[in-house]
Amino acid sequence: MRQFLESGVERMRQFFAKGSFCLWTGDEPSQEVTARVLHNLTPAYAIGFAALDEMMKEAAANLRQRKVRDNRLVLLDASFQAPVASVEDAAMLCLAEISETMKMSAVEWLIDHRQSTDGKVFWEPKISWGGMLEATSMALRGLAKAGALDAETLRAGLRFVAKDLIDGRLYSTADTKALVELLSDLTVPSQPLVRLDGKDMRVTQPERGRIVEALQDGVLVKVDERRTIDLLQPKRHFSFTAQLQPGRQLRLGQTAKLVIYSKERTTAPLAYVVLPGCLAFVQGGATAQTAHQPILGDSLELTVVAARRGHGIVRVMVHDMYDPEKVGVQDGIGVVVA
C-alpha cells in the first residue's frame, strides 16, 4: 500500500509547478485547482510522505500569500477560515477545531439550506465539481461529525446520494470520494443483527444474500443488480455540432472526415463516437466502430472509411470528464454507403 501511495505522490509532482497545482501536466497552475488539491490531500498530510508534505507546504504558503480564504483548507490550517457562504463552507467548518458557537452556526446553516423531495434530502452545491452528490455527502458528513445527524436525515440523504452507483462508484472521483468520507465518519452500531435469507445472524463480515430483514435500527445494506445502460439516449446538456465531410452519401471504400465542434468550454470535454455498420475506423486489419477521444481546442476530427454498403446513423456523445450534468447526445447523422 505504501508503494502504491508513493507512486501517487510521485504522480502529483507532474501536476505541481511554481508552488501550485494544475489540472493537466503542462497546464498553467491555478488557485482554484490548488485549493481543491490541497483539500483532497489533507488526510495524507504529515503521515510520512515527506515529498508530499513539501509540495503541500509550498502550495499552502502560496495561497496564504495571496490571502486566499477557503474553508476547504481549514483542516490544513485554520488561517484559511472564511465566512459561511456555501454548503461546502458550512460542512468543512463542522469538521474543524473551531468554537462551539461557530460550529453550531455552521450546523444551523446546513439545516436551513437542506432541501427535500420524495423522501430524499439534498443540498445545492456552490463549488463542488461533483455537483449535488458531492455537496450532499459533505453536508451529511459535516452534520455527522458535529453530532447533529439524525437517522432519518442520514437515511434520506443516502437515498439521494447512493441511489445509483455504477460499477461501485458515483459519476466522478470527487463525488465518490465525498461518499467514502461520509461513510468513514459515521459512528453507527457495528455488527448489527439481521435475518438474511431466513437465517438470523450477527453480521461480523460482509454477508451476501437475496433478502435481508433488519432486526435492529441502523443496518447498512447494498443492493446490486446487473443492467444495461444506453449511452446514446438523446440528451441536451452539452452543446456541440457534428458533421460528416464531404457529405452523408458515400461510395464504398471512400474516406470521410467526422468533425465535432464543441460549442461550450468545459474542464475536459470528450467525444464518444459510435459508427454504424457501414462505416469504420480502420486500424490495421481491424475495423473499429467506436472512438472516445478528448476534444482539444474547439474541434475533433476523425477519419472514417465506408466499409460496407448500407445505411445507418453516426451517433456522437460529448460529455465532460468531471461534470455529470454536462452530457450531450444528438439525434445522429444519417449516412448512406452505396
Added chain:
Amino acid sequence: MMRHKFGERWGGWFALAMPKDRVDVNGKQVTITEPTLLSRIGNSIRLNKQTFEPVTLPSADVIAGVVTDRKVYRPDDLVYAFVALPYLPGEQVKLELLYLDRPLLTETLTLDKHGVALTTFEGLEIGSHTLRLTSSDGRRFGETAFEVAEFALAPLTVRLTSVRWEKERYLHLQGQVLRLDEPYSGRLKVELLTRYFGDWEPLFGTEMPCGDGTLSLRFWMRWWESQLALRVQTPDGETALVPIPFTDWRSRYEIILSEMGRIWKAQTTPKPEAKAAHGVFIWSEGRSQYVPVCLQNAVASEAIFTLQRELSHLVIVAFDSVHQRQQVHQWRNLKAGETVNVPIVKPFTLLLVGALEGDGWFEGEAVVVHPDQLSLKVQAPEQTRPGQTLTVTLKANKPCRCFLVVHDARLPYERMEQKMSEQMITALRNTPWASWRWREWREWDLWERRRFFLGRAAMVKARASAPMLAAPAEPLALYSVSPEEAVTEAPAAEPELPRGYFPEVVYCGLVDLDGEAEVNFVIGEQIGEWVVRAFAVADGDWMHTEQTLTVSKPAYLEADLPAIASEDDETLVRILYRTPQPSRIVVTTPTERVEQLVEASGELFVPFKGYGKVAGELVGVNDPSIADAFEREVTKAGVARVLSSSLHWLFAGEVLEGETVTVYPSPLHLVETLVWSLVGYPFG
C-alpha cells in the same frame, strides 16, 4: 581520429606525459619514466602547471522496450504488456497507464534475471491508451499506444513479403493479399500512406489488378520522412492497412562505428552481407587513410587491433556506457603486425585508442558491437483446421525467457525487436564522436525546404507501376520472408457443430526456455492466417522469430459482420464461402432468411437490419459430410452492461430484496469496496 606531435601534450581522450614532467592523476603524484599516454576519461590530470579536467562520457540510452500483445482490444479483453530491459535484470521499473493522455495508474514491475516482465490490465474503457515505461527515478525508457474499441476483423489480410529500396529512389514492395485463406484476385485500390501527427495520410493512390493474391508495387520516391504504410482496399470496401517496415526516419541512419583501418558502419535496415548483431546490421566499406592500429571487426566479443607500425605505448580505454564502467588496457613496445585484444561487453563497447609512435602520437575511437549469442526457433504446423489443439515448439541454444503470442494475422501489432533496434541505433548515434548520415544526401535540401510549403502531398512525387517486370540492378532487400506454401486441402470431416469460438489472441505469455519447450493451445475457429511470434531474452541478447499458420477447411462459409449496430442500421453483409462440391447455404439473421445453391468459392450478400445473431450453414447437396456452420452476434451499439448498486439504511423490521444484497458489519467495510472501485477509475 587525431594525430598529434610530441609537443602537443593533450588531446580529446589522452594526455601525453614525459619523463621529466611533474604529473598528478586525481590528486596523486605519478612517476613517469618513459613517454606515457594517460587516459582523461574520468581522470583529472595535472601536467606540470597545467590541469586537464576529466572527460565524462555520457551514459548510453538504456536499451528497453514495452509492447502490448496487439494494438486494438475490446473493452472486456485482457491487455498484456511485455517489458524488456536486457541490461537491467532484477531492477524495478514503473509502467504508467494513461487513458486519453491522462494518468490512470502506475504499476511497479520487478524485472527477472533476464530483464523482462509481463503484466496485464483489464476492464479498460473505450478510447486511446498509452503505456509509458520509466525507471524508478522517472527516466523515460519507452512507450507504446493501443486502442480499446468495438471492432471486427475484415476478411482481407495483406502481408508484405519483401520491401526493397532500389537505387536509392524506388521503393519496391511485394506481398500477398488474402481473403480469409484464399489469394485475392480482382481490382485493388492501393494507397501509400505516411504518418502525420499520429494519423496516416495518403501520399499516393492508384487502382490496379491483382492476380492470385500477388502484390507487386514500385513507387518512385524523391523523399519521405516518416514511417510509411500501405492501405489496400477491394471494390467491396474490405480494407487492410499494413505498416511498411524500415521506412521510418531511424531506418535511414547510417552510422560510422570505426574508421580505424576498414570503415565500419551500422544501420537498422537489413543489408546484404552485413552482419546482424543486437538489432543492427554492420558492414565494412572502404578504408581510411593511414592509421597506426586497425580494428579487424566491429562485431566481436573481443576487439582485435592489428598494429601497422611499431608503437612504444598503446592504451585502449574500453568504456561500457550502459553501466558507466571502464577498463584501461595498455601495452609497451609493440611491433608492426602484432595484435592486441580487448574484451567487449554487451551490447556494445566504446573504445578509445591512444598510440605513441615515432615522433608523434595518435588518438582514435571505435564502437564494437557484441555478437548475438542467442538463437531461437519456433516450430508450429503450417496449416490446421479450426478449433484444433496445437503444439508450438520453441528451441533456444541457451536458457532464456520467451514472450510468445499467437494471434489472428489481421490484428495490428508492434514488434519488440524493431523497438530494440531503434534504441540501439539511437544509442550508437548518441556516442560522443558519432558520425552519421541519412542514406540519401540529396534529400536534406528538400526536407529543409519543405517547411516553407503548406501542401504536403503536393511535395511528394510518387508513381506506382505494377506489376514490376524486372527488378533493377543492385536491389537492396530491406525485409523478406519466405513465401507461404499453398494451402492444401485437408481431408473432409464429418458434419460439424457451428463454429463460434473466434478469439483474436489464443496464447500470450512468458515461456521459460531451457533448450526446448512446448506450448499447447486451442486455435480459434475463424478461417484465415494466424501468426506465432516469439521474442526471447537471455543474458543481454535478444532474438525474434515468427511463423504464420493457416486455419482452413475444405468447405466453409464466413460472414463479414459489423461488431455493433443500432436498430436503424441496415448493412449488406458479405458471406464468403468455399465448397468442393455443390452445396446449399442458409443464412439467418434476425429479419431475413436467405437460401442459395452455390459452387466453388464466392460471396453472397445478405441484408442485415439492426443487431442480433447471424447464423450460417453450408451442406453439400450430394455429400452431407461437406459441411460448415457458424454463429456470430452483432451487439447493440452504445450499450454498456454495468453493476448498478444502491445503499440503504434500514430500521428494525424493514425488509429489502434484490439480485444480490450485501449486509455490512460497519460502514468501513463498504468504504474498502468503494476505494478499490475508485482505484480502477480512469479519471480524477
